[in-house]
Amino acid sequence: MPSAPAQRQDASASALPGLSLLPPLDIPRRIISDPSLRPVADKLEAGQRLERQDGLALMRSRDLLGLGALAHAARLAKNGRRAFYVLNRHINYSNVCVNGCAFCAYGRESGQEGGFLLSPGQAAAKALAGSLPVDELHVVGSCHPDLPFSYYLELLTALREARPQAILKAFTPVEIDHFARISGQSAQEVLGQLQAVGLKAMPGGGAEVFAPRVRQRLCPQKTSGQRWLEISGLAHALGIPTNATMLYGHVESPEERVDHLLALRGQQDQSGGFSAFIPLAFHSQNTKLGDISPTSGLDDLRVVAASRLLLDNFPHIKAYWVMLGPKMAQVALNFGADDLDGTIVEERITHMAGGTTAQGLSERQLRQMILAAGFEPVRRDSFYRHLPALAPAEEAA
Numbered sequence: 330m331p332s333a334p335a336q337r338q339d340a341s342a343s344a345l346p347g348l349s350l351l352p353p354l355d356i357p358r359r360i361i362s363d364p365s366l367r368p369v370a371d372k373l374e375a376g377q378r379l380e381r382q383d384g385l386a387l388m389r390s391r392d393l394l395g396l397g398a399l400a401h402a403a404r405l406a407k408n409g410r411r412a413f414y415v416l417n418r419h420i421n422y423s424n425v426c427v428n429g430c431a432f433c434a435y436g437r438e439s440g441q442e443g444g445f446l447l448s449p450g451q452a453a454a455k456a457l458a459g460s461l462p463v464d465e466l467h468v469v470g471s472c473h474p475d476l477p478f479s480y481y482l483e484l485l486t487a488l489r490e491a492r493p494q495a496i497l498k499a500f501t502p503v504e505i506d507h508f509a510r511i512s513g514q515s516a517q518e519v520l521g522q523l524q525a526v527g528l529k530a531m532p533g534g535g536a537e538v539f540a541p542r543v544r545q546r547l548c549p550q551k552t553s554g555q556r557w558l559e560i561s562g563l564a565h566a567l568g569i570p571t572n573a574t575m576l577y578g579h580v581e582s583p584e585e586r587v588d589h590l591l592a593l594r595g596q597q598d599q600s601g602g603f604s605a606f607i608p609l610a611f612h613s614q615n616t617k618l619g620d621i622s623p624t625s626g627l628d629d630l631r632v633v634a635a636s637r638l639l640l641d642n643f644p645h646i647k648a649y650w651v652m653l654g655p656k657m658a659q660v661a662l663n664f665g666a667d668d669l670d671g672t673i674v675e676e677r678i679t680h681m682a683g684g685t686t687a688q689g690l691s692e693r694q695l696r697q698m699i700l701a702a703g704f705e706p707v708r709r710d711s712f713y714r715h716l717p718a719l720a721p722a723e724e725a726a
């Protein structure tokens with residue numbers, strides 16, 4: 330299995346110009362009606378890496394079935410009919426943040442109503458709640474103005490002691506950059522200290538869209554795209570696998586989406602530690618961008634498909650059911666996605682932006698969603714190692 334810290338995929342092959350990490354694909358040509366997708370199909374059949382103009386053709390096409398045919402062929406080559414899920418629990422330790430991103434409904438200024446901060450003990454109590462196993466603790470928060478770096482070491486220590494079997498997947502590159510600033514240390518030193526108290530993997534948030542134009546407009550205080558990529562590479566060098574994201578459906582252009590994906594692909598060529606890419610559909614409610622309409626179903630599936638095809642060196646593409654909704658996430662399994670994320674239990678970030686999905690799903694619900702969509706459910710850990718499904722009695726407990 331790819332993605333475990335000691336089992337990074339060999340990115341050297343993709344460093345050869347034009348050579349894709351996808352094998353030559355068998356494309357059902359009769360399904361494709363958009364002529365602009367035919368050159369893309371030619372390259373995929375020849376095992377060639379897609380380029381910027383191919384990405385633009387994908388990102389602009391309205392030929393939904395054609396996009397699905399291309400991406401599904403890539404999905405089958407990468408992951409067969411497997412669809413992964415994880416028994417995870419989200420822990421949001423704080424939402425008090427110095428950055429004030431325009432698209433964020435979750436963050437609060439210091440002293441503002443609705444701000445919260447969990448002590449390490451309170452976070453550990455949340456991690457312990459419930460009787461089902463937890464394979465992964467997904468820990469993200471904010472760039473808090475006052476907390477010292479020692480808080481984050483204590484937080485991970487408390488979570489590790491509370492749930493020693495769970496893999497600690499914590500802190501986006503944006504948070505790591507913040508910790509480096511407040512502690513006066515390098516990002517590498519910060520990562521090393523967090524690793525020493527249990528950090529095993531990192532989530533991929535904070536990437537948004539890398540284009541400086543977009544960041545200047547939406548999140549000028551936030552870590553730059555270049556720094557986000559650099560910190561991801563530093564984590565990979567330490568054997569910490571990470572994820573990557575793109576928040577789409579706000580002010581970005583198709584070109585900026587494609588350039589974002591190609592920057593991720595380039596970083597993966599260099600450092601090889603990204604496990605999964607997660608496209609995140611923008612939810613505007615309760616943000617400063619409240620007049621932006623929700624993404625369309627066509628766009629959601631198009632971004633999933635384009636991601637699967639352009640990110641030929643990423644092992645996994647996630648259809649994050651919280652943002653897409655369970656039904657669209659099921660459909661996305663046929664458009665390149667091979668992972669639904671997990672049980673989550675308590676989701677705050679999307680729900681504060683008007684998300685209407687459930688707070689969490691049971692393992693049984695996730696497995697049934699995958700089976701009903703015609704795929705093979707596989708329980709995984711943070712490194713995509715396969716785990717046995719819970720026994721029915723355990724699931725019902």
Ligand code: SF4
Nearest residue numbers: 426428429430433436
């Ligand atoms: S998106 Fe993250 S960094 Fe930006 S305001 Fe919200 S919590 Fe802070």
